[in-house]
Amino acid sequence: MKHAMLIAFLALGMPAAAQADCFAEYKAKQDGPLRLHYGIASLPGACPDAATAAAQLRPRLSAAGWQLLNIVRLSPEAPGPQQRANAGEHYLRY
Amino acid sequence: MPVSITSVTRARRAGTRLVGIGIAVIVALLVGTAAVLMWALPGANAFNARVERIFVENDALTGQAELRLLEILAQSGTTFADTLTSYRMVILVLLVFAAALLVAALVFLVMLVTLNRRVAQIERSGIQVSSLIISREENTVYLNTMGFKLTEAMIETLAVLAEARMDDEMLSGVQIESMISGKSAPDCDESAGAMRIKRLRDGLGNQMVSELLVKTIARKGYVLAIDKDVIEVV
Numbered sequence: 050m051k052h053a054m055l056i057a058f059l060a061l062g063m064p065a066a067a068q069a070d071c072f073a074e075y076k077a078k079q080d081g082p083l084r085l086h087y088g089i090a091s092l093p094g095a096c097p098d099a100a101t102a103a104a105q106l107r108p109r110l111s112a113a114g115w116q117l118l119n120i121v122r123l124s125p126e127a128p129g130p131q132q133r134a135n136a137g138e139h140y141l142r143y
Numbered sequence: 144m145p146v147s148i149t150s151v152t153r154a155r156r157a158g159t160r161l162v163g164i165g166i167a168v169i170v171a172l173l174v175g176t177a178a179v180l181m182w183a184l185p186g187a188n189a190f191n192a193r194v195e196r197i198f199v200e201n202d203a204l205t206g207q208a209e210l211r212l213l214e215i216l217a218q219s220g221t222t223f224a225d226t227l228t229s230y231r232m233v234i235l236v237l238l239v240f241a242a243a244l245l246v247a248a249l250v251f252l253v254m255l256v257t258l259n260r261r262v263a264q265i266e267r268s269g270i271q272v273s274s275l276i277i278s279r280e281e282n283t284v285y286l287n288t289m290g291f292k293l294t295e296a297m298i299e300t301l302a303v304l305a306e307a308r309m310d311d312e313m314l315s316g317v318q319i320e321s322m323i324s325g326k327s328a329p330d331c332d333e334s335a336g337a338m339r340i341k342r343l344r345d346g347l348g349n350q351m352v353s354e355l356l357v358k359t360i361a362r363k364g365y366v367l368a369i370d371k372d373v374i375e376v377v
Contacts, residue, residue: 087205
């Protein structure tokens with residue numbers, strides 16, 4: 050509780066710091082054989098629209114041999130434990 | 144027999160049309176089946192694309208286990224696509240067999256047409272001699288399957304002519320007379336040889352016509368041995 054209050058306080062007190070990172074949940078694939086992954090990447094600055102986020106994310110993923118399929122969600126808040134578990138090794142990897 | 148010739152020509156024309164239709168059917172079958180093989184059967188990537196679409200369209204589908212399952216699904220689809228490729232090969236082989244059979248059928252059709260043509264030729268030329276057997280003991284000559292009884296002198300003349308034909312030679316009346324009578328050529332007469340030929344023609348021709356055209360039916364009378372449809376009086 051105290052922790053949550055602290056976060057809320059920080060968010061209110063330092064809006065600039067809160068906007069520093071945007072968490073993008075995305076889906077990507079590799080061909081032959083087909084491999085799929087769900088991952089979370091952080092984009093610098095305030096959350097852009099989906100198309101811009103995709104444009105930013107695409108080169109980062111293709112450098113590792115992955116092809117971006119779509120952006121699921123853009124959120125300035127850090128993802129919950131469930132999303133983090135689902136992303137697994139792909140959490141903030143690319 | 145102009146009527147008969149016309150009908151044979153018509154049959155031959157029908158045969159040629161059949162060959163054309165046969166070629167058209169073979170080509171259509173090959174092209175059609177190739178088109179089906181190319182477009183109708185799903186490609187190797189169709190299953191992957193479908194799995195990918197499911198993955199993209201469902202936002203909730205993010206769990207690690209779910210993704211692994213989707214990947215396995217795509218892999219089994221790819222394996223099935225490989226099976227389809229082998230099926231495609233089998234279908235192609237069967238197609239080639241079918242085409243070969245059709246071509247064989249076509250060849251038979253062409254042969255039929257050629258036979259039609261030959262039958263027409265035979266009908267035009269009257270009698271086609273495919274075998275000539277001279278039997279000196281029975282004094283009989285066998286033309287194809289018909290046997291004609293001749294006199295000894297006629298058989299002798301025919302035998303001399305047959306021998307000359309086998310050697311690709313031509314005989315004059317004098318030569319024929321000298322060969323049959325055994326006298327030397329200067330002693331022989333041209334007209335004697337010509338007479339032998341005339342007798343052979345009369346004897347053999349009479350029997351051939353009575354066998355092929357003007358038949359004698361014992362104790363009943365005479366009849367023309369031809370199809371009544373071919374008779375035309377102008």
